[in-house]
Amino acid sequence: MKSLHRPDLYGWSYFNPARNIDFNGVAWIRPGGNILIDPVALSNHDWNHLESLGGVAWIVLTNSDHTRSAQEIANQTYAKIAAPVGEKDNFPIHCDRWLVDGEEVVPGLKVIELQGSKTPGELALLLEETTLITGDLVRAHKAGTLTILPNEKLLNREQAVASVHKLAQLAQVETVLVGDGWSVFRDGRDRLKELVATL
Numbered sequence: 001m002k003s004l005h006r007p008d009l010y011g012w013s014y015f016n017p018a019r020n021i022d023f024n025g026v027a028w029i030r031p032g033g034n035i036l037i038d039p040v041a042l043s044n045h046d047w048n049h050l051e052s053l054g055g056v057a058w059i060v061l062t063n064s065d066h067t068r069s070a071q072e073i074a075n076q077t078y079a080k081i082a083a084p085v086g087e088k089d090n091f092p093i094h095c096d097r098w099l100v101d102g103e104e105v106v107p108g109l110k111v112i113e114l115q116g117s118k119t120p121g122e123l124a125l126l127l128e129e130t131t132l133i134t135g136d137l138v139r140a141h142k143a144g145t146l147t148i149l150p151n152e153k154l155l156n157r158e159q160a161v162a163s164v165h166k167l168a169q170l171a172q173v174e175t176v177l178v179g180d181g182w183s184v185f186r187d188g189r190d191r192l193k194e195l196v197a198t199l
Contacts, residue, residue: 001050009026009127010053022182025038030106033106036059039069040069060123060125062135080096083098086119108128112166115162117149134167136179137160
């Protein structure tokens with residue numbers, strides 16, 4: 001796994017040729033049990049690295065289209081899985097916990113529910129106020145700029161735009177780690193505001 005902007009954060013990726021972007025997983029290494037967010041498949045090297053860092057306690061999924069390798073990882077590690085309460089009735093894999101807007105997965109990792117994306121109640125996660133982790137709605141197909149899903153993928157564009165406005169109002173965001181595409185490691189709130197201006 002690759003070191004990210006904080007010593008307790010790592011990322012790894014899988015290149016998707018159809019969309020010509022990376023799909024990204026994030027690992028937060030913490031004393032109370034490590035957390036993976038939207039994990040893609042782990043190489044043997046990444047498995048060994050993760051195990052050396054203490055394995056995984058929780059897997060957090062931002063939406064049902066990002067189950068990715070969560071079930072396989074959970075089967076091998078006995079990690080628990082958490083996902084959006086908005087998809088509770090139809091989620092494709094077993095979950096141990098359903099996350100609601102405003103709660104903390106664990107101390108320091110806040111849940112932000114988004115509306116209007118391609119799945120109901122998609123989640124973004126705010127890590128200690130400064131790192132925003134997004135699933136499908138906010139993404140980046142070009143380095144240095146953020147975008148959103150195309151209109152034809154959205155359940156409700158007006159709600160989706162309002163959700164992005166909500167993210168842009170997070171005052172301390174420096175980094176935006178996207179599930180799909182290029183992450184932004186500096187001036188994250190400025191990039192979110194630039195995105196809002198295009199919507």
